[in-house]
Amino acid sequence: MLGKRICVGWNRLFLCMPVVILIVHLLSVTELNQQNNFGGVHKKKPRKSDHLILGPAAGEGLPDRLQCQGTKALSKMHFGTSLNNSRSPDRVALVTVFTIYNSTVESRPADLVTVGNISYGKLERSMAILNIFVNFIQAVMPQSNVIILTDPASELPLNRDMVTIQPIQGEYSRDKLMLQRIRSYIAFLESRLEGLNENQEQVTHFIFTDSDIAVIDDLGQIFTDYPDFDLALTFRNNKDQPLNSGFIAVRGTVEGIKRGKAFLQEVLKVYSSRFMESSRMLGDQLALAWVIKSHPNFNTRRFSKREAFLDKIGGASVLFLPCSVYNWTPPEGAGQFHGMPLDVKVVHFKGSRKRLMLESWNFFSSSSNLSDMLCLILKSGRTKYDF
Helix, strand or coil, X not given: CHHHHHHHHHHHHHHHHHHHHHHHHHHHHHHHXXXXXXXXXXXXXXXXXXXXXXXXCCCCCCXXXXXXXCCEECCCCCCCCCHHHCCCCCEEEEEEXXXXXXXHHCCCHHHCEEECCEEECHHXXXXXXXXXXXXXXXXXXXXXXXXXXXXXXXCCCCCCXXXXXXXXXXXXXXXXXXXXXXXXXXXXXXXXXXXXXXXXXXXXXXXXXXXXXXXXXXXXXXXXXXXXXXXXXXXXXXXXXXXXXXXXXXXXXXXXXXXXXXXXXXXXXXXXXXXXXXXXXXXXXXXXXXXXXXXXXXXXXXXXXCCCEEEEECCEEEEEEEXXXXXXXXXXXXXXXXXXXXXXXXXXXXXXXXXXXXXXXHHXXXXXXXXXXXXXXXXXXXXXXXX
8 A cells, every 4th residue: 555655656746747847947048038138148249330320410409519411511610721721831740650460461251341342351441541541631631741650560551642651669569559659659759859950940740649530620720729839638528537648739849849748758657657557548548637637736627618728737838629629529329419519620430430430531532521521420420330
């Protein structure tokens, strides 16, 4: 009798096993779905777009912002005259740091990105950005030289009129590139001091920029509109990173170059001693902010106003220019954004906005209308692109 009861018990257990396994499986699937929904390891990253996506133009109805109908500008943009008609006989040269890495050269078919009718590998992509950087400068400031500071080991496939490639020894690894950029600026200014005299008739001013910018107005006017500065920086209303290092102007006089060089040497010193953990990204901007804020009489509240101002930092007269005019960046992703100012002079395609830089040049080269091109940028800027 006891043996019969045991057999019945085992039979019931075997009959229940499929139900138990099914319940455990359903619980596991539910838990996995919850992990995916709440940022689990299996959550897929959003895919970047491989073509322009036009959306609504931010800033509609605001009187000091660009107004667009499609890619047609409805606002009057007040672009200055080119250097051919500038009030100053001085020249302006734009200087950038650019190098090629081995990993950039070795492209695979999967790395190809197509814009218009052209497909770009990693090397072609980098060189396309550099060429368009030059294109915009030569279209808007045709009398200006472009100087590319590079690693002597880099053989840049670039042969353009009014473009000079100047090798400067240094450490151009990706992890040290921002640090090397300041060193290259200092070495360049030192080379310009050689043979420069106080009484030369024509002066060449220098504007150091990232290579992913589009100059859309005459920047030479900075040196005539603000005749008393040695060095110019761009600022934004950002507590942690109020200064952007993608635009630095130095007056080309002997004193201007000396003071600009001394200022950058102080930034380099702070960078090397305090921000080496950020040597790949942001270290130069953090060091810039440290040098500026370390002066006891400097009023950081001026960064909250969209107005240029002068201040004495160490021995240099520093001009602070608003990023919204001289270093404007299209929006990326979601977030509050108030459109494009009507007086913008430089558009900075940093981060994943590189495709937009190429698309903008393609549009401008076919239309020759800067205002309409800015509408294309304004309506496309929120998307993360693949370039």
